[in-house]
Amino acid sequence: MNVKLINPFINATINVLETMAFVNVNAGKPYLKKDNVAVGDVTGVLGLTGIANGTISVTFESKCILAVVSNMFGETMTELNSEIADAVGELTNMISGQARRELEEVGKVFRAAIPSVITGRNHSITHYTDGPKIAIPFSTENGDFTIEVCFER
Amino acid sequence: MDTSIKVLIVDDFATMRRILKNILKQLGFKNLVEADDGTSAWEILQGQSIDLIISDWNMPKMTGLELLKKVRASDNHKRTPFLMVTAEAQKQNVIEAVQAGVSNYVVKPFTAEAISDKLEKILK
Numbered sequence: 001m002n003v004k005l006i007n008p009f010i011n012a013t014i015n016v017l018e019t020m021a022f023v024n025v026n027a028g029k030p031y032l033k034k035d036n037v038a039v040g041d042v043t044g045v046l047g048l049t050g051i052a053n054g055t056i057s058v059t060f061e062s063k064c065i066l067a068v069v070s071n072m073f074g075e076t077m078t079e080l081n082s083e084i085a086d087a088v089g090e091l092t093n094m095i096s097g098q099a100r101r102e103l104e105e106v107g108k109v110f111r112a113a114i115p116s117v118i119t120g121r122n123h124s125i126t127h128y129t130d131g132p133k134i135a136i137p138f139s140t141e142n143g144d145f146t147i148e149v150c151f152e153r
Numbered sequence: 154m155d156t157s158i159k160v161l162i163v164d165d166f167a168t169m170r171r172i173l174k175n176i177l178k179q180l181g182f183k184n185l186v187e188a189d190d191g192t193s194a195w196e197i198l199q200g201q202s203i204d205l206i207i208s209d210w211n212m213p214k215m216t217g218l219e220l221l222k223k224v225r226a227s228d229n230h231k232r233t234p235f236l237m238v239t240a241e242a243q244k245q246n247v248i249e250a251v252q253a254g255v256s257n258y259v260v261k262p263f264t265a266e267a268i269s270d271k272l273e274k275i276l277k
Contacts, residue, residue: 015262016261016262019262019263019264020172020261020262020263069168072168072172073171073172073175074175083167083168086166086167086168087166087168089166089168090166090168090169093166093211093240093261094240094261094262096240097239097240097241097242097260097261098240098242098261098262100242100243101242101243101260104243104244109243112211112240114165114211114212114213
């Protein structure tokens with residue numbers, strides 16, 4: 001997969017988390033993910049269409065997303081519930097929007113669907129195309145999360 | 154900036170409505186109404202006097218752009234300030250919103266200061 005399609009999602013993820021949740025985020029080394037099992041406990045998935053079709057997902061460990069949403073709301077969140085799921089959907093939406101804006105600047109225009117959210121340990125993430133799944137792990141002081149980017153071959 | 158006005162916040166994500174409400178309350182706004190899509194917002198606009206609309210773009214049933222066009226075509230709300238707060242930040246989106254009569258545009262992610270600055274411009 002073209003790395004030029006990946007970097008905007010990394011940049012967008014850092015920008016969204018830092019701006020909306022005041023969280024310092026460190027990106028790890030991207031890797032090729034072989035299975036569909038989510039690394040995290042709650043995942044936002046969003047379909048993209050345009051010069052290529054694909055999906056992005058953002059999957060958070062419980063501890064990490066509770067800290068992120070606590071910062072976003074200005075109050076302590078203690079359990080994975082519908083409010084957390086809603087927040088993951090909106091974070092996915094914002095990451096997509098920010099990345100698509102960067103991609104547009106190099107002539108790659110994408111449209112996005114409305115995100116869906118899955119919760120539960122070891123749930124599956126279904127990407128809409130069969131292309132390679134590039135996973136990028138991120139760390140915060142309150143736990144980890146991973147984004148996956150998958151575009152058709 | 155007159156913070157006694159009634160503000161309608163439209164977003165399909167409760168998270169974003171909550172964040173915007175928190176920011177508006179910090180700015181002194183108290184009279185806040187919510188809708189979770191354009192259709193619900195339009196129903197509220199038929200029955201209530203609203204002084205400012207803050208809307209997302211990408212929503213089910215009726216998008217923010219469709220809502221904006223209906224608002225601008227209506228007798229009662231055609232001059233109501235309309236702030237689009239959206240992740241849809243591509244050039245064509247901005248052009249469409251401006252052509253439809255949006256008052257101002259904020260791209261997600263945003264800071265509280267960005268919302269405050271846009272409201273100052275719209276409501277001065």
